[in-house]
Amino acid sequence: MPATSLPFLVLSRAGFDDIAARVDLGKASLFLNPGLLTETEIARLRERGTVVHVMATTVDPGKAQDVQQALLLTRNEAGGIWVERSAPRSVAAATDQLRPLDTGVVPATPLRRRLAHGAGALASAALARLRTPGRGRRLMVLPYLGFGNTGRVWVKGRLLDEADFREQDSADSGWQNLVALYRRLESDEVAGARVLAHFGGATHATETDGGGYFAFDFVPPAPLAHGWHEVELEFPDSAGPDGGTLRARAGFKVAAPGARFGIISDIDDTVLWTNVTNKLNMALMLARSNHHTRKPFKGVAGFYRALRDGITGNEDNPLFYVSSSPWHLYGPLVDFLKLQDIPLGPLLLRELSVRQVLKIGEHGSHKLEQIERILGFYPELQFVLIGDSGEQDPEIYTEIVRRHPQAVRMIYIRNVNPDPARIDALDGLIAEVSATGVQLVLSPDSVFAAAHAAAEGLIAVDRLAQVRSDKREDDLAPPTKAGL
Template sequence: MPFLILTRAGFDDIVARIAPAGAVFHVNPGLVPAAEIARLRDAGADVNVLASTVDPRAAGEVELALRSAPLQGATVWVERAPEAERAGAALRRRLAKTAGQFASGALQRLRSPGVGRQMMVVPYFGFGNAEKLWVKGRVLDERSFREQTGDDSGWSNLLQLYRRLESDEVAGARVLAHFDGQRIETLTDRGGYFTFEIVPAAPLAGGWHTVQLELPDNVGEDGLPVRADAEVAVPAATARFGIISDIDDTVLWTNVTNKLNMAMMLARSNAHTRKPFKGVAALYRALHEGAGGNEGNPVFYVSSSPWHLFGPLVEFLRVQAIPLGPLLLRELGVRELFNLTEHGNSKLDKIELILSFYPQMQFVLIGDSGERDPEIYTEIVRRHPKSVRVIYIRNVNPDPSRIEALDRLTDEVSATGTQLILAPDSVFAASHAAAEGLIHVDRLASVRQDKKEDDGVR
């Protein structure tokens, strides 16, 4: 993707974020000294100086630059764009500039409930056991986002992503939860999030349960309080183990270690055009079904992605026929969205929350070696050695020092009686799972076939 850079501040920030090798920069005349351009070119960047200066505040000038021969027809990162691309430009500016370069009011779109405002409840998948349910959601000052299709353009994907990131959180809103004859009330926090822990009057059976959520102070078009249903999963009595999986670069490629590239991938595709890693869908179905074929082993997804992307991720799972389950994501405002620090602590806390609901259940942990999944899962084994049956790590980092670190973690985990398996692909993991009695051996063929289809081999 070429970058149209019109100010020095924008240039400094994007160059600090993008590796020069293979990058294409189009810059204003006089913006960058010749010596600096030479250094970038030596590092593999293609730096082009525009024929004339483009005023980033002049929509017409930016439009002419975008229609110039080098840029026409390409998807371009631009600091400032014409009216028709204002939403996309706003997103790209957020990706390319630090939060300090914007007025705080533009990023902290924090709202408090008010008369005449239309609010919406966004419920997330909850989970629980026979004695307690955990429910989470968010209150926003926006109408629901439309569903995307496989025919949506890159521009439509970008616009939908922008709308999700721009949704205005509502702080201090009253939220009611209705379940099993109970009525429980809470308030949203500064990020617009709310959480309920509900103790039912009688033990619950396994399956999906519905908790009705209500905003008593906000009336919808039908004249009734705004409502939404939260779906909450309770593991079936037949479940033998649970599955906790990362999403980023484990189920689907997101390049989460590079936040700008991750956002551009999300903008260029959607749940209908994004594909899972090869064989993942069949492997997860096999684990969910278990060796018995109908065990209903629960699947939980823990990710560094923000809650803003809950809807697209759920839609992705549905479209790809990957077993649905609770998603535990990150609470982030727009300011922190592309500065995902301490993601390890976030994942660790979420896994601890899951384990606290199922102290008698063993879990299969699935992740990749790209970030810190092996370290996080090893820490879980240290704290709960009896709760982890096996760890599968998709090996994506060939760096020798990383391999050495993984070998040390493998030895540490093995000393507890648990296995940490470095799996090159889903077929390898499925073969091991079949040998361990986690999936039926007949499911190996479907995992192999799924991988072949993903490879384009019929």
């Protein structure tokens, strides 16, 4: 009998009954098809100590693609998950070191074998291969949008083996989206490569770390004008497509002198619906959709444009997006913002491996660190903080108020968790924040937040009509393939 700490993917009632007869469910973690058990049965399981996850999307045990996606998103660090025998044998072949549960369930194959079988040998020999730079390799630079002030610049990027990241479109199937997501998560990073940043006649040097990332935080030779600038990146030991030295450019923006405040926004369940409170459902959504088929929360685009423009209409207030999504998704997220006409700004994401993508335990520390970085660049600005109630945004923003009460102008929290216990906790945070003179506003949607922002003098009153119009257009838009 296997260790009951392994998770179980349960697709049918017969499969559940078989597992229940063989293992101690009080020590198990179950991923269930919706409707498989009654609410009463789920409540009793949880009372026994069972960890129960009900998937938002039904997994058809007869469809290999459905089961492959579920396996990708539920497998644990040990590399295995137990699946019903009814799953296709090509998906649930017993090639792991795990032992099957007699006749009830069989273990899943490792992630790279499952995807190689289903997608034509996409995976490589190992999940995390560190590379060293060299002239004989074709490399790819991914520069990220940076930011700065008149006397300081921050830019970041990553160096990878050149990969075939095909552009996605609205016609892509769920399986094609899954393959594209896997390719991004399973990129081959280049460690220990020299990187030079040339700007304003000065040169700064660093090396890529174990994940292939590099960052520069430097003082320019002369004060900078507001607007967009570019840093030239050079990789002296790496060859570009033309055979010469590999080069790239990283853009960064200096905040406008007329900016009255900055905006720091979460992405997951704040701008983009991801169901971040359920990691499996969030990852299923990412796997089955792309930036063409995902949709923002209704009215977000109009609200964020109004915040950027401010009460005068031309303040050019800077926006920053801080998220626990991995840097691997940077490109699709930028494409999403552009496609939805949501104001672009630097994205500060999280360094994650493919095995950690569903583990957001350090969500709070990552966001605090990045928000502190932003505040350090703009000590003269107050900030509007925008997040959701699904995870720790209210707690993180409250901590920022404790540390920097003068730096926060307003907090807007989208209410996505109706649990009474969560609402009670938010009431306590609202009271704590209010005692400092800052408002924490629990908002049902963007129109409500925009109306409040107009009353507080953050946006022009005449922009409310545009936010309402955006929301109506989103209401009337046809549902996407991803069900968003």
